[in-house]
Amino acid sequence: MNITQIIFWILSVVALFSALMVITARNPVYSVLWLIATFFSISGHYILLNAQFLAIVNIIVYAGAIMVLFLFVIMLMNLNKESEPRKHRLLKLAGAVSGGSLLLVLVAALRDTDLKHEHALVNEGNIGLIQNLGKELFSTYTVPFEISSVLFLSAMVGAVVIGKKE
């Protein structure tokens, strides 16, 4: 087992554990903090796959901007106490069982695919570097890039319109 595999397993365990803590923590603030841990471990996976641009964007956009927004809203509504009413235990069990059976079905379906012998290139290959991605983004994908700026503008206007007091 070389160092890449060890890092892969550590990052996977951290990602799964912190994702589980997101959905089990009673306090919403702890959920947000565990979610940040999940995003950092996913960024570690991106670095392992040598997708450095996406790793940095993931940290800046998700762990930085979006999570600060979540924390801000939670603090604003003063939800940082364990105020969530208990859901019925049976309903919780039903949710967990249905999610688990979905996982079971998908794993059983994908266990014997043709992809079994394929490998993902780790640690090398320079398609994830910003030089290549930037060149592609501003040549082939110029129109979607510009449209996404319009999307951002409309999201901003929508958030302000929805959020402002009548």
Place this chain on the structure above:
Amino acid sequence: MPINYYIFLSLALFCIGIVGVLTRRNAIIIFMCIEIMLNAVNLLLVAFSKMHHLKNAAINATAGTDGQIFVFFIMVVAAAEVSVGLAIIVMMYRNIHSVDVNFLNRLKH
């Protein structure tokens, strides 16, 4: 790294997100579970792009770039979605003084 490992890791993360959506009642936590699901899909897309690159690098030196561009656009859309969604949650809190989704059952009656 075998692609199978990435598939199963992403599946596990996605199913954790689904379980969270089904079992929690706090609208903000449901929203965070949706973010987990989006990130699971992103991770799988990046892994597949590297797989494609490994297979086709001899033919096309930049094979697999498209997958990572798609991940970038998914992140863009997710950021826009979060801003609007949190505005809706704030408005919901202002109207019913709670973020419990079970109070939003007016369509049921």
